[in-house]
Amino acid sequence: MAVYLDCNATTPVEPSVVAVMMRFFEMDFGNAASPIHDYGLFARTAVEHARMLVGKVVGARPDEVIFTSGATESNNLAIFGLVDAGQKSRRRHVITTAIEHKAVLEPCEELSRQGFEVELLHARPDGRFSPEQVAEALRPDTLLVSTMHVNNETGVLQPLAEVAEILAGHDAFWHVDAAQGYGKDLEPLLNRRIDMISVSGHKIYGPKGIGALIVRKREGRIPPLQPLLFGGGQEQGLRPGTLPVPLIAGLGEAAKLALRDNQERRAKYLAFRQNACAALDDLGAEQNGDEVWTLPHCINVTLPGIASDQAISALKNVIAVSSTSACTSHTRTPSHVLKAMGRSSAQVESSLRLSWCHMTPDVDWAAVTGILQKLR
Amino acid sequence: MDVFDELEKITNQQYLHGDLPKWLADPVLAVARSPELFQGKEYLVEVLLAQVQEYDVYGETGCCKWAYDHEDITRTLRWLEEQ
Incomplete structure (x- = not known):
C-alpha cells in the first residue's frame, strides 16, 4: 500500500476519535434534543462538551x-447568511481573494448573481494575498470580507493579523475559512476581530460530515446571520436538524487532541518535511509558495519536465499524492490557486501537492526520486 | 498530568476559591483519587472535569445553558458509577 501523502484532502481519523464515536453509535445513541431521559441527557452532555x-x-x-x-x-452559512442584512442595510460590497477554496468562491459568484458586488483580490507569487489590497478595496458599504487562513493547495499561511489591523474600527464582517489551519496553526485564529471561522472535522483527524461555524460577538453583537435551512430550532436556530452526536463527539475529541498535541505534531511534521524537501531538491523542484509562510505539513512543488498526472500515476504504489484541491482534482481543471500566484500553465501542469501528518509512516524517498527521474 | 490529576487540581481550586460546595467536591475528589476504579471511563471523567471547571451555581438559569450546575455534576457522577 502506498504511503498516504494527501492529508490536505482528508486526514486519517485518530483512534481515540473513533473510540469516542463508537460509544455514541453503539450505546449512547440518544437524541440531544430529547433531554427527558438519560439517553437524551447523555447525548446533550456530549454535544455541549x-x-x-x-x-x-x-x-x-x-x-x-x-x-x-x-x-x-x-462557508455558505457565513456568506449567504448575511444576504438579508446586506440587502436591508444597502451594504452589498464583498471582498474575497482569488485563492479561496471553491466553497467560498462559488457562493461569492452566486452573490454576484444576486446583485452583490464581489471584489476578488489577487495573490502574490509568494502565495499570499496582499493586506494592502484589502485596505484599498474596503468601502463604507463593504458587508463582508472573506479570507482563508491557510491555503489548501500550497499550505501558505495568509496575513490575518494584518487584515485584523486594517479592519479594526470598520463595520464589515470578517469570515475566515480555516478548514486547513484550525487546530494546526493556533495563534492567528485567536484574534477576536475575526467574526466567523469555518472549521472542518476531517482535516484535523476527525470524521467527515461534521464541522462548525464559529460566530463571535463583536462589541456585544453577533453577526446578523439568517439560517439557510428551516425545520427546527437547533443550533440557536441557525442550523436546524437532528444533531449527529457521534460526529460531534468525534469532532470534539479531535479538537481536544489538536490543542493538546499541537507542538508534538508540529515536531513530527517538521521532521518529515526535512526528508521530503531533501528528496524534492534532488529533483530540482521549485516550491510554490514562500517556505517562510508554508505550514510544516504540506508542500506544493513544480517539477520541471514532469507532468503531474503522469507523476501521480507512476508513484501510485509508493506514495499517494495530488496535484490540486480534492474538490477540483476530479475535474482536471488547472489549479486556480497556482494560476492566481502567476505560475505559467507549464508550471501548473507539473505541480504536485504533498501533505502529511503525525501518523504518516516513513517514505522510501529514493524510490520516489528514482521513479520521477525516469519520467523526464 | 493525566485527567485524574487535573480533576483533583481543578476541583480543589473550585472548592477553595470558587463556589463548588463541599458536598459536591467530595464525590468528585473521590473519583479523581481512584483512577483504578474508573479505567476505561476517561471520556466521562473528562466531561466531569469540564463541568467542574465551568461550575456555576446559576448555570441552569437564564435563556441559554452555557455553564454547569450541581445537577450536571451529580448526573455525571451517577453515570460514572453506573456505566
Whole structure:
C-alpha cells in the first residue's frame, strides 16, 4: 500500500476519535434534543462538551460554536447568511481573494448573481494575498470580507493579523475559512476581530460530515446571520436538524487532541518535511509558495519536465499524492490557486501537492526520486 | 498530568476559591483519587472535569445553558458509577 501523502484532502481519523464515536453509535445513541431521559441527557452532555472543546481551540465561548456538516456548509452559512442584512442595510460590497477554496468562491459568484458586488483580490507569487489590497478595496458599504487562513493547495499561511489591523474600527464582517489551519496553526485564529471561522472535522483527524461555524460577538453583537435551512430550532436556530452526536463527539475529541498535541505534531511534521524537501531538491523542484509562510505539513512543488498526472500515476504504489484541491482534482481543471500566484500553465501542469501528518509512516524517498527521474 | 490529576487540581481550586460546595467536591475528589476504579471511563471523567471547571451555581438559569450546575455534576457522577 502506498504511503498516504494527501492529508490536505482528508486526514486519517485518530483512534481515540473513533473510540469516542463508537460509544455514541453503539450505546449512547440518544437524541440531544430529547433531554427527558438519560439517553437524551447523555447525548446533550456530549454535544455541549464537544462544543466547549471546539471553541477552546480558537478561544471562543461554547455558545459561539454552531455545528454544521463541514466547512463548505459553514462557508455558505457565513456568506449567504448575511444576504438579508446586506440587502436591508444597502451594504452589498464583498471582498474575497482569488485563492479561496471553491466553497467560498462559488457562493461569492452566486452573490454576484444576486446583485452583490464581489471584489476578488489577487495573490502574490509568494502565495499570499496582499493586506494592502484589502485596505484599498474596503468601502463604507463593504458587508463582508472573506479570507482563508491557510491555503489548501500550497499550505501558505495568509496575513490575518494584518487584515485584523486594517479592519479594526470598520463595520464589515470578517469570515475566515480555516478548514486547513484550525487546530494546526493556533495563534492567528485567536484574534477576536475575526467574526466567523469555518472549521472542518476531517482535516484535523476527525470524521467527515461534521464541522462548525464559529460566530463571535463583536462589541456585544453577533453577526446578523439568517439560517439557510428551516425545520427546527437547533443550533440557536441557525442550523436546524437532528444533531449527529457521534460526529460531534468525534469532532470534539479531535479538537481536544489538536490543542493538546499541537507542538508534538508540529515536531513530527517538521521532521518529515526535512526528508521530503531533501528528496524534492534532488529533483530540482521549485516550491510554490514562500517556505517562510508554508505550514510544516504540506508542500506544493513544480517539477520541471514532469507532468503531474503522469507523476501521480507512476508513484501510485509508493506514495499517494495530488496535484490540486480534492474538490477540483476530479475535474482536471488547472489549479486556480497556482494560476492566481502567476505560475505559467507549464508550471501548473507539473505541480504536485504533498501533505502529511503525525501518523504518516516513513517514505522510501529514493524510490520516489528514482521513479520521477525516469519520467523526464 | 493525566485527567485524574487535573480533576483533583481543578476541583480543589473550585472548592477553595470558587463556589463548588463541599458536598459536591467530595464525590468528585473521590473519583479523581481512584483512577483504578474508573479505567476505561476517561471520556466521562473528562466531561466531569469540564463541568467542574465551568461550575456555576446559576448555570441552569437564564435563556441559554452555557455553564454547569450541581445537577450536571451529580448526573455525571451517577453515570460514572453506573456505566
